[in-house]
Amino acid sequence: MTTHRPRAVVVGAGIAGLGAALRLHQAGWEVLVAERTPARRSGGYAVTFAGMGYDAAERMGILPQLIERHITPDRMDYVRPDGRTRFSVPGPTVRAMVGDRSLNLLRGDIEDVLYQAVTDQASDTVRIRFGTSIVRVEQDASGVDVRLDDGTVERADLLIGADGLHSATRRLVFGAEDDLRRDLNHMAGVFTLDTLPEGVEPGVTASLTDTGRTLAVVSLGSDRAVAFFGYRTERPMDELADGPQVALPRAYGDMGWVAPDVLAQLAGAESVYFDTISQMVVDRWSSGRVVLLGDAAWCVTLFAGFGSSLAVAGADALGSALERHADDLPAALREWEDQIRPEAERKQRLGRQVKGLYAPADPLRLWLRDLPLRLASYRPVSALLQRRLQLTS
Ligand SMILES: Cc1cc2nc3c(=O)[nH]c(=O)nc-3n(C[C@H](O)[C@H](O)[C@H](O)COP(=O)(O)OP(=O)(O)OC[C@H]3O[C@@H](n4cnc5c(N)ncnc54)[C@H](O)[C@@H]3O)c2cc1C
The missing domain is CATH 3.30.9.30 (D-Amino Acid Oxidase; Chain A, domain 2)
Incomplete structure (x- = not known):
């Protein structure tokens, strides 16, 4: 791999796929991204972006653009069915609860920032082909052939399946989704x-x-x-x-x-x-020259938050491992998985623990779930949280 510019095919132009395209470009790779939808579809809800993803975004040079997109509501209202407010948490208190080195971002805004970075920095080495899906994978000792549904076959050193929860790459190489999905x-x-x-x-x-x-x-x-x-x-x-x-x-x-x-x-x-809100349970995230990334590999779910930040962290760590082991792909993929898997599994466990609080099935659980927020809505607690933020920032 040292004598030619290594080449990757990335399936999926979501946060994981665009993150991988940007990071592999930074590592000196040429990348083709195949995205099923005919054009970019941003959209999505607000997500927490913190931890490993925050650190990775900083290393990848996209943190300032993400900080620009940070959103804090003026207020969070928890209402009754008739529309009357049960309690409210003021915006500055919400900001204080989010904490330091943590952002609240629209999922689509993270994707936009990555797309912009790829088009600005990497237009010479990264191509994105929309309206294209993967249909077949064949690999041998020297490369992987990726057949796409436009009839082309792309030869690469590495295939990255970043095609989300219902990944076709995973189905073609790792097995049926029903055997690997935990609903x-x-x-x-x-x-x-x-x-x-x-x-x-x-x-x-x-x-x-x-x-x-x-x-x-x-x-x-x-x-x-x-x-x-x-x-x-x-x-x-x-x-x-x-x-x-x-x-x-x-x-x-x-x-x-x-x-x-x-x-x-x-x-x-x-x-x-x-x-569906589902997790993926895949024993090994790589097989030969094929690796899964993001929701295709682990999907921690929105219960745990962190799906977007883990996707960026996973992309960054993959690029770094490929740089460190330029001549040894199996070592790079092994080291990468050892680094990311413990955090992905921790977040999956968290997701399973908090799922009962998300849309509680009975009023008592709902009351218990809301207790910390109710507390935060009281003026003295709210003032304390805001003061703590001022002290740490
Ligand atoms: C439009 C959209 C909105 C979302 N909104 C939310 C939300 O509000 N809340 C939330 O918690 N999560 C949401 N998600 C999921 C969230 O983005 C992911 O959990 C997280 O960001 C990890 O991203 P990912 O790149 O691994 O997967 P995804 O964001 O799912 O991206 C996968 C990408 O692969 C593409 N793709 C899928 N199959 C193929 C194929 N066969 N060939 C080529 N490309 C393919 C998809 O079109 C998509 O662009 C959304 C995903 C999408 C696509």
Whole structure:
């Protein structure tokens, strides 16, 4: 690998795929990214970006751009079905709770920053082919052949499957999804709202949780708002097969509050994220010259937060391991997995522990879940948290 510029095919242009493209470019690789959708689809909910991902973003040179996109709501309102506020947490307190070296970002904004960095820095070595999926993989001692559904076959030194929870790369090389997926029996749906529902103030994040389901509206200033649905189900794959236009009205039709308004906007929504909340349990993340990255490999779920930051951390660590072992791919992949797996498994455990708190099935659990937030809403606690932030920043 030292005599020619090594080449990778990356499947998927999400956070993991774009992160890998950027980091491998920085490590001197040539990269082809194959993305199934015909064009970029940003979108998605607000996610915590901290820990290993924050450190990796700093090393990769994208931290300033991410900090620019950091969002803090003016206030977080927890409401009753009739729309009255149960309690509120002020924005500065939310910021203090997020902590130091931690950002609150829209998933799509992280993707935008990575895409911009790839197009600005790496247009000579990274190509992105939209509307392209993977159909077949064959590998031998000197390389891997990746057949794409546009009929081309791309020869590479490494194939990176960064194609998300329902990864085709994983199915082709590691086995059937049903044997590797651990469902946590919840669904998540997210889409961008054209208009802010009446009753939600600009700049405010408002949410209602009743038995087994949560609806949140995140308003970001006057012109951006996102709706988030998270609910329990015993049959996640059936919900997925029904799709958001059927499943979300069925689950939320009787919720009250702003649910009717939000559901009315669902039919015309440009792009809806709707998926099961599931983890992947894959014993080894690489096989020969094929490696899985991000949700395709581990999927920690939104219960744990950290899916986006682990995707960036995984991409950065992969680039570093490939740099350290330029002539020894198996050693690079082994070292990379040893570095990332403990953190991914820790976050998966966390995800399983907190899943019951997400959309609690009974009022007592809901009350217990809200206790820390309620405490944070009291003026003395709020002032204390804010003072602590001032002292640490
Ligand atoms: C549009 C969208 C919105 C999302 N919104 C949320 C959200 O609100 N909350 C949340 O917790 N998580 C959300 N996620 C998931 C979240 O982005 C991931 O958990 C995390 O960022 C890790 O990213 P990833 O790159 O590993 O996977 P993903 O973000 O899922 O990216 C995978 C990429 O691979 C592409 N792809 C899939 N199959 C193929 C194929 N066969 N060939 C080529 N390309 C393929 C997909 O189109 C996608 O661009 C969303 C994902 C997407 C794609």
